[in-house]
Amino acid sequence: MTRKHFLKHHPEQTSAAGDPHWIFLTPAQAVDAVALDFQTYGPQPDLFRGLAPLILGTQCRIASPDETWSGVSVFRKNTFDRVENHQLGFYLIHVLETDPPNLNTLADICRQVFQTRTVAGYDRAGTISGIWIRSQMDSFICCQCGQCCRTLDYETGCEESDIRRWRNRGRTDILAWVQQRNAGPSASGPAYRIWVDPDTGEIPQTCPWLAPCPDHADRFMCTIHEIKPEVCREYPYTTKHAVMTGCSGRFAARTNHLFTKNHDPEE
Numbered sequence: 001m002t003r004k005h006f007l008k009h010h011p012e013q014t015s016a017a018g019d020p021h022w023i024f025l026t027p028a029q030a031v032d033a034v035a036l037d038f039q040t041y042g043p044q045p046d047l048f049r050g051l052a053p054l055i056l057g058t059q060c061r062i063a064s065p066d067e068t069w070s071g072v073s074v075f076r077k078n079t080f081d082r083v084e085n086h087q088l089g090f091y092l093i094h095v096l097e098t099d100p101p102n103l104n105t106l107a108d109i110c111r112q113v114f115q116t117r118t119v120a121g122y123d124r125a126g127t128i129s130g131i132w133i134r135s136q137m138d139s140f141i142c143c144q145c146g147q148c149c150r151t152l153d154y155e156t157g158c159e160e161s162d163i164r165r166w167r168n169r170g171r172t173d174i175l176a177w178v179q180q181r182n183a184g185p186s187a188s189g190p191a192y193r194i195w196v197d198p199d200t201g202e203i204p205q206t207c208p209w210l211a212p213c214p215d216h217a218d219r220f221m222c223t224i225h226e227i228k229p230e231v232c233r234e235y236p237y238t239t240k241h242a243v244m245t246g247c248s249g250r251f252a253a254r255t256n257h258l259f260t261k262n263h264d265p266e267e
């Protein structure tokens with residue numbers, strides 16, 4: 001499982017100025033992000049069944065527990081077609097792509113999928129309509145269990161801004177663990193891999209910058225905390241991201257204001 005979160009790392013997403021915790025996605029990007037959630041986390045039966053009326057319309061019928069099948073039936077051509085639970089994720093994405101809902105419904109779908117606040121509105125320039133989605137990182141409290149640094153995949157998480165930061169600080173010891181890939185204008189895929197052992201060329205399972213806390217035997221610390229990669233700064237991106245990737249930190253209650261009617265996070 002990767003540390004990256006597909007919301008934050010959508011290539012074309014934009015943040016609200018002055019508030020990096022809100023990102024804006026066009027409807028097509030939002031549907032892509034929903035599809036990535038389904039793909040990343042696999043079947044989520046309760047979520048899928050909760051989304052069915054929003055995506056398939058009120059004419060769909062969800063099988064009750066005492067029926068001999070499980071899934072959703074969809075009213076089409078004057079009859080009900082059955083979609084079994086194991087096919088439901090694919091089916092919901094297919095319908096989202098071929099028959100997109102209105103923006104408010106899409107915001108509601110995103111809220112259920114990402115389990116965070118969402119709102120329909122316009123981008124910062126006020127020209128493109130889409131969905132604002134809020135991360136929950138600002139309320140996260142890490143318990144320093146070190147689990148994420150031992151088990152999650154950080155290999156493709158290094159960005160150009162990380163490289164600049166380490167070069168500016170003269171951290172050749174960190175840069176020694178970065179492997180450049182796919183140089184050239186036509187290159188595709190991630191430009192860097194971390195953390196590649198300079199002696200063996202292998203990527204260790206546990207991050208080389210993780211160390212036990214001197215004062216707490218059961219806690220761990222990042223020895224490059226101040227300059228660690230963005231992918232580590234942005235983990236976990238939401239409560240769901242934490243839960244689905246085995247993070248045992250917690251999210252404190254927040255007191256952020258709710259949006260007003262013009263749906264602009266800056267208002």
Ligand code: SF4
Nearest residue numbers: 149207209210222232
């Ligand atoms: S750089 Fe720091 S936060 Fe990131 S995986 Fe390594 S020890 Fe963990």
Ligand code: SF4
Nearest residue numbers: 142143146148247249
């Ligand atoms: S609480 Fe979460 S973010 Fe903190 S070290 Fe553990 S897994 Fe990583």
